[in-house]
Amino acid sequence: MTSELPSSELPSNVIAEQGVIQFFHLYKLYERGRFALEDINLKIGKGEFVLLVGPSGAGKSTLLRLILYEEIADRGQILIDGKNLSRLRDREISMLRRKIGFVFQDFKLIGRKTVFDNIALPLEISGCSRSEINRRVREALQWVQMEHRGNRSPAFLSGGEQQRVAIARALIGRPSIVLADEPTGNLDELLSRDIADLLKMIHTMGTTMVIATHHPALLSTTSRRTILLQQGKIISDGPTK
Amino acid sequence: MISPGYFIKIALGNVKDHWVITFSTLVSMSLTLMLFGLFLLFYYNVQGIMQAIRADVHVSIYLADSARRVEEDLLRERLTTDPAVLSVEFISKEAAYQIFKKEFQDETLIKNLGENPLPASFEVKMRGGDLDPQKLSEWVTRIKKQVGVGEVQYGRQRLKDLHTFVAILGRVGAGIGLLLTVTVVTLISNTIQLQFYHRKDEIEMMQLIGASRSFIRIPFILEGAAIGLISGAGALLILSFLFHIAQTFLQWFTGTFPLFLNVRFLPTEILAAVVVAGGVLGAIGGALSLAHLLRPSRPLGDM
DSSP states (O other): OGGGSOOOOOOSOOOOOTTOEEEEEEEEEOTTSOEEEEEEEEEEOTTOEEEEEOSTTSSHHHHHHHHTTSSOOSEEEEEETTEEGGGOOHHHHHHHHTTEEEEOTTOOOOTTSOHHHHHHHHHHHHTOOHHHHHHHHHHHHHHTTOGGGTTSOGGGSOHHHHHHHHHHHHHHTOOSEEEEESTTTTSOHHHHHHHHHHHHHHHTTTOEEEEEOOOHHHHTOSSOEEEEEETTEEEEEOOOO | OOOHHHHHHHHHHHHHHTHHHHHHHHHHHHHHHHHHHHHHHHHHHHHHHHHHHHHOOEEEEEEOTTOOHHHHHHHHHHHHHOTTEEEEEEEOHHHHHHHHHHHHOOHHHHHHHOSOOOOOEEEEEEOOSSOOHHHHHHHHHHHHTSTTEEEEEEOHHHHHHHHHHHHHHHHHHHHHHHHHHHHHHHHHHHHHHHHHHTTHHHHHHHHHTTOOHHHHHHHHHHHHHHHHHHHHHHHHHHHHHHHHHHHHHHHTTTTTOGGGGGOOOOOHHHHHHHHHHHHHHHHHHHHHHHHHHOOOSSOOSOO
């Protein structure tokens, strides 16, 4: 199936800048031969706030997973900070992921660890000292207004609180890019607005944000770029407002 | 740079957090290793008993009636300086007659013997261990050629049978040992994999937030090794307990089968090997389960 796809050469307009994501003629196939993503050409600039919208199965989550290299494309190239993902070695992929914060719809917190330890995980992975971890986790807990929940188990938190913890974990490594896949998907209206505000606040720090959502609270964000996906294709790419 | 202490802390934390499943893993691994230890114990003792039987090789060298004193002395000297010989006891013609009389205590038989017909002899105890029946046969042939020697007797057939039995036992034991080793390795590896399988999501999440493969793998290997070491020690405790019960039981039979007196527990080096093997197998199990659970950070494929 792959051989039937048009070949793609890496163009010369590669931007080697932190927080920049580029897609060149990207194709992703489902097993039955249907395209999950078809000929995606996209440049997300540093500090942009990008919303991926579209119906279920449009390819929003797949696009995010491809950026995180959780999945691989069948053809085409993805460049992050000017680095071609397909050329990176195992260790370089791990290093790159440390620069990307990912917020999952289902939070993906470790139930047996405390809130504090969950947030600390990316710093432990990076080999930070204990004192730095303590300082930065306390700081992150303040960002998400969870200062008094550090010793709790995630199991005893509400959905909104769990998502706050997940956001704190995504931010603790000071990533240049934050990806979020339906971050308000499991939350009620009030909590969703809360999380949306938090994501907007993170954007003000100069972080590139790519969020798959259809939540009105996020869609009403000023200074956003909205990309509409349908059946794996970009239908519209609204300019930043 | 992440310190080794961090990984040890994580591994111990994992053991604590999953203590129920860790405990069941410990029990299954201990029982598996105990079975292996039981085989080792059995094999070790059977080998010991065989050694004891082989060590009990006696050769009776009867002097010819015509043997002179000088020939007797030469033979004695040759036997006492022979490295294959453990001990030599001379039984004179008269002493042999006294032993015969004492053992048979049959006046008619002794009367019918007339003059003492028994020859003087050297009762030789050979060094056992690896004594080969072929070599012993050659040794006996050489002794027979010595001047003054009348006849030589030893349990040739018994020794040959024993040698064959030990060889078969060695091969069967090695075969069973190999099968058992494969079973133990498979069982332990599977048990450890089950121990870790429920953490699949956690491992996946760790990878997605940038943990390298080694960062994830090291605590699992340490955890597997720790479980293996504890299981090895646990297996030996159970085995030791069972051995002492069995030993008490066997002591009742020592009157009938004195060889049971030689039954011993495994020596320290084998005990240490069982514990270390537990640790190594646990670590291998941990590494193998991670090989299944860890997807490559960089998936292979045409991009």
